């Protein structure tokens with residue numbers, strides 16, 4: 460009868476209370492990175508970036524690039540567990556009249572969120588009118604070929620031991636690496652991984668990055684990936700600022716959980732960010748006291764999205780952020796998260 464319901468309610472309330480405490484404790488001890496550690500990692504990344512700028516200007520003065528810059532969670536205070544990675548953004552300059560972008564949904568691949576970049580006006584501006592024509596494959600700018608250009612430079616012609624000894628770091632390209640990554644050992648027990656990320660900013664502001672489609676069949680090879688990172692991170696932060704909310708905290712806890720649990724390693728920052736943005740559309744209470752409730756709701760919503768095989772991007776609902784997971788991965792993630800709903804604290808045991 461009635462008393463039964465009350466007891467369950469009490470039990471639920473107590474579980475939530477302790478989950479709440481455990482989440483904050485987990486945040487302090489596992490998620491949050493000491494300020495000093497973050498500062499040292501940023502310093503190391505900045506040193507490398509500065510060296511690379513000098514090297515590229517000297518060695519390849521004609522390569523049309525805008526200034527390279529560092530980005531990623533390390534710079535947005537969204538990195539978790541250890542300060543160990545950053546992206547080095549390398550913006551290519553494309554001639555407006557020679558290149559145009561075609562959204563993935565308008566191509567035979569039909570993948571929203573990916574784009575083709577087509578060479579235009581070849582009859583008036585023949586091959587090699589644009590520096591980047593050397594990376595043209597079948598009439599399109601190939602991200603793979605662009606990455607190869609940088610790979611040759613970074614892995615082949617830069618004297619990393621020399622630069623490393625000047626900076627007092629041990630630097631070496633990670634091989635094999637599909638993303639083009641440098642490993643920087645900046646203290647005996649601290650390593651930083653820096654990914655090169657070539658980037659196109661189209662006329663309408665669309666950012667495209669040279670990060671291949673994961674299930675890259677050959678026909679996907681020319682696809683550029685649209686990046687929503689700047690906009691989605693800004694939106695999350697703005698929402699928190701409006702109401703003093705804990706969405707970013709919730710994101711960091713979720714990121715750490717996925718980083719520390721191998722069964723969840725397939726979930727990335729963008730998927731988690733968008734799941735929280737979608738949840739924010741329905742749920743208004745993001746106060747500190749609501750962290751446990753929102754965290755549980757996030758898990759539940761992820762289970763739902765996995766069941767549907769679809770996580771729409773909050774900034775463009777046509778984009779399915781689960782489109783690069785295999786069916787088996789979707790099942791495994793769904794199963795792990797479903798089980799976690801009845802024992803969420805199990806996720807925090809490391």
Ligand code: GDP
Pocket residue numbers: 530531532533537538539544545546656666668670686687688689714727728729
């Ligand atoms: P974290 O690596 O999980 O801490 O998450 P981040 O928020 O730093 O995201 C980094 C990932 O997002 C990398 O895999 C990048 O390839 C990808 N990414 C997509 N767009 C961008 C972008 O505009 N900047 C950066 N830094 N990374 C991006």
